[in-house]
Amino acid sequence: MANIAAQRIKREFKEVIKSEEVAKCAIKVELVNDNYTELKGEIAGPPDTPYEGGNFVLEIRVPETYPFNPPKVRFITKIWHPNISSVTGAICLDILKDQWAAAMTLRTVLLSLQALLSAAEPDDPQDAVVAKQFKENIDMFQMTARHWTNVYAGGPHVNTEFNEKIKRLQDMGVDDHQARVALSSYNWDLERATEQLFTARLTLVIFV
Amino acid sequence: MSEKSENAKVHPSESGSGSGATDGEDKKDGSTFECNICLDTARDAVVSMCGHLFCWPCLHQWLETKPNNQVCPVCKAVINKDKVVPLYGRGSTNQQDPREKLPPRPSGQRTEPEPGSAFSGFGLGENGFHMSFGIGVFPFGFFTSMFNFGELRPSAAPRGTPQHMEEQFLSKLFLWLALLFLAWLIFA
Known part of the structure; x- marks a missing residue:
């Protein structure tokens, strides 16, 4: 790794550890390997959002050309958000792409991601299904996002109705995450989710 | 980011200290002269028109990375290689001329004062004489x-x-x- 990248990450790492956000448990950074090329970030779900109370883990890969090019960041914790892929965790955020500036740091990136959680951009989506739900049925979106926060990020709000529907699908032999994705995509309409899951299976069987 | 830009502003009273501002321990003062890109004490320091301090090699590399969209790494103001000002601290003359290193740091821009009597001798001074050469097509x-x-x-x-x-x-x-x-x- 280029010297400047490693040097800078070391300094930033210290900066984040000392920062007041860490003191408030809002953000956190950990080393994954010794040569500072890969880090694990963590952000707290911002208050007054469906993500409140959750802890979201991020994978941060530092390119050799850092800080002239942005770090590669994705969510490891599954999350229901218009600008974050519910499948891969890929993030659509301008500062992680063309709006990156060399003076930005791990701290500012993590704080920007936290800001993204409280202010989604459904017109520039990463996950089209989530963005559609966000625009057409905001209440359904918030309930779904809160449920995902509860299940994957340790959020406090348990949605018994949603859990029951997932249980029904699990009883039919569907994996719980798959069931959750299908139900979330169809506004928790059990019939349509079941239909989608089983026609998909049927085509797969026919295809095989 | 805003506090960072505050930090980067150079106080005129301290600008003479040049390279030896940090002792490692004395972080509070040293951070004033940290490059906004490498976060180290700025070497071959230059300052942008928006007042942000960088090492010249760092800023040069940043400008090379985005040749079509040259903005300040701190505040995203439009910046330009020709519009950054090098900072020469006292004592820096003992060091090697930074412009001999690659990439060369842009030199400071200073204009000579106008001379008192500006008689330019019938307009035939340095570039007063013009000559033109051409071929006419008279017969045609x-x-x-x-x-x-x-x-x-x-x-x-x-x-x-x-x-x-x-x-x-x-x-x-x-x-x-x-x-x-x-x-x-x-x-x-």
Whole structure:
């Protein structure tokens, strides 16, 4: 790794550890390997959002050309958000792409991601299904996002109705995450989710 | 980010300290002179028009990375290689001239004061004398203006009439005359 990248990450790492956000448990950074090329970030779900109370883990890969090019960041914790892929965790955020500036740091990136959680951009989506739900049925979106926060990020709000529907699908032999994705995509309409899951299976069987 | 930009502003009272501002322990003062890109004490320091401090090699690399969209890494103001100001601290003259290193740091821009009597000697001073060189096309211009080549004649006679025949004859005659004249010009 280029010297400047490693040097800078070391300094930033210290900066984040000392920062007041860490003191408030809002953000956190950990080393994954010794040569500072890969880090694990963590952000707290911002208050007054469906993500409140959750802890979201991020994978941060530092390119050799850092800080002239942005770090590669994705969510490891599954999350229901218009600008974050519910499948891969890929993030659509301008500062992680063309709006990156060399003076930005791990701290500012993590704080920007936290800001993204409280202010989604459904017109520039990463996950089209989530963005559609966000625009057409905001209440359904918030309930779904809160449920995902509860299940994957340790959020406090348990949605018994949603859990029951997932249980029904699990009883039919569907994996719980798959069931959750299908139900979330169809506004928790059990019939349509079941239909989608089983026609998909049927085509797969026919295809095989 | 805003506090970072505050930090990067150089206080005039301290600007003379140049390179040796940090002792490692003395973080509070040293951070004032940290490059906004490598976060280390700025070497070959330059400052942008928006007031942000960088090492020249760091800023150069940033400008190379985004040649089409050159913005300040801190505040995203438009910046330009020619519009950054190098900072020369006291004592830095002992060091090697930073411009000898690659990439060269842009030099400071200073304008000479205007001299008192500005008599420029009939405008023939440094760049008062002009000379031009060209080739005219006199004969051809002459022909076209005299014989009306390429232009519609005002009264073209209808085909078949004696006048038409006469005109044809005349135009051929003049054409031959012109060609002869040309040949004479070339071979004489």
